[in-house]
Amino acid sequence: MNQNTPPLITAEGVRVTFDGREILAGIDLRVHAGEIVTLIGPNGAGKSSLVRAVLGLLRPDAGTIRLRQGLRIGYMPQRLMIDVNLPLSVRRFLTLTSKIRPEQSQEVLRELGIAQLLDQPMQSLSGGETQRVLLAKALLRRPELLVLDEPVQGVDVAGQGELYRLIGRFRDRLGCGVLMVSHDLHLVMAATDTVLCLNRHLCCSGHPETISHHPAYLALFGATAAAQLAVYTHQHDHRHDMHGNVIPPAEGNGHG
Amino acid sequence: MDSFIWQALAAGIGVALIAAPLGVFLVWRRMAYFGDTLAHSALLGLALGLLLDIDFNLAVMAVAMSVALVLLLLQRGGRLALDTLLGILAHAALSLGLVAVAFVEGVRVDLMGYLFGDILAVTLGDIAWVWGAGALALMLLALLWRPLLALTVHEELARVEGIRVDLIQAVFLLLVALVIAVSMKIVGVLLITSLMIIPAATARRLSRTPEQMALLAALTGISSVALGLAGSLQWDTPTGPSIVVASALLFTSSRVLPSR
Secondary structure, X not given: OOOOOOOOEEEEEEEEEXXXXXXXXXXXXXXXXXXXXXXXXXXXXXXXXHHHHHOOOOOOOEEEEEEOOOOOEEEEOOOOOOOOOOOOEHHHHHOOOOOOOHHHHHHHHHHOOOHHHOOOEHHHOOHHHHHHHHHHHHHXXXXXXXXXXXXXXXXXXXXXXXXXXXXXXXXXXXXOEEEEEOOOHHXXXXXXXXXXXXXXXXXXXXXXXXXXXXXXXXXXXXXXXXXXXXXXXXXXOOOEOOOOOEOOOOOOOOOO | OOHHHHHHHHHHHHHHHHHHHHHHHHHHOOOHHHHHHHHHHHHHHHHHHHHHOOOHHHHHHHHHHHHHHHHHHHHHHOOOOHHHHHHHHHHHHHHHHHHHHHHOOOOOOOHHXXXXXXXXXXXXXXXXXXXXXXXXXXXXXXXXXXXXXXXXHOHHHHHHOOOXXXXXXXHHHHHHHHHHXXXXXXXXXXXXXXXXXXXXXXXXXXXXXXXXXXXXXXXXXXHHHHHHHHHHHHHOOOHHHHHHHHHHHHHHHHHHOOOO
């Protein structure tokens, strides 16, 4: 991780609302080249909204999001639904917007275990295969920034760890920054440099080891999620009500 | 054979050639009913053209295009169930068109001709319009093909990968509006989408790539026109519906063939 070069993503004070309902507020985010930043948080925490705002798919109501000039992004969306009436092979899917032939990237395809699927129709793939093909499409662009929205969705538990290991390995090789969404901290721990725990606001952020014992994290995910990790004590700097909202300083302990 | 048959065939083939490759996108993007709504709004365009005394091809295109853009905006706003909205708009536009045509004084409009088409009455001018506009539309579609396919597969992914989704989307809708204007006199507003959707569905089982499917759909469309026209002459049946029946028969036979 190189903190001396300017970050790939610099987001400050990002606020997103839908129909006047606040989805995200006061979010700061930085992703450097070579760094893996993981957004975790419960459903509805605004993880995907933040990713979509970074990608320019959604306009924040306040705050600024700056991407480094000319940044090449590889994006892996959360879901892919291709109509069964569209005859599309995996090979064709991978080359839809890029001129790089899959054959030139045999190594990537082999590592992802999809080299033998090139002539299969996209619709015949299993959930795990679809995720790996989506990751391959993002990687074939030789991205400087990888954005992965729930990359292990639909992948069995054994495959999830493997997929995270692969993401870490590709980060090492490409030297790209990675911004990904997950709701399972202990699975992404090994492959993550920085964790941002979101629940419409930024609950806590830092190294995954630290986060997993952060009271704000424990309050969101419960002790079971952290039970598998070593004990570590930490100063609680704010509290949540049952909906995960921060209790105002008057009632709680203040917000850090 | 009489020249009017050849003229009918020429016009019908021209329509099939462009309707089918656009139709495959309507099928892939699940926009069949969307196309129907645009086609029905064509009648409103016709009435507008008569009332304002402007070229009705232009009027039809303008109205279809406006309806398409309004639908696009409503859809983007979310929350409105699209099928309900289309169900309302399709029939409201059709009825509004019928009512508006009735208001045009002093002009006798062959309504049946516009609803079901009157392919046997096409003039050389009609054929020139079909082939001219069709060639232009095919050229634009060829230019648009790659980005349109990418956004059909995943709109947001395409956007992130640098495709100008809104522009491509707008041109695609313009092409659909153009084809509707072109085909209105030939197959009629009620039947236009069938020439877009049925050949595409027929081609599906025989195709392994998107391009193959578009090409096969065009060939199927042409066969439907030829068969329908022949049947109509043989048994003295209405031509537009005969063409649709022929294409439905081709679709049914394609289901019997083994899938690829």
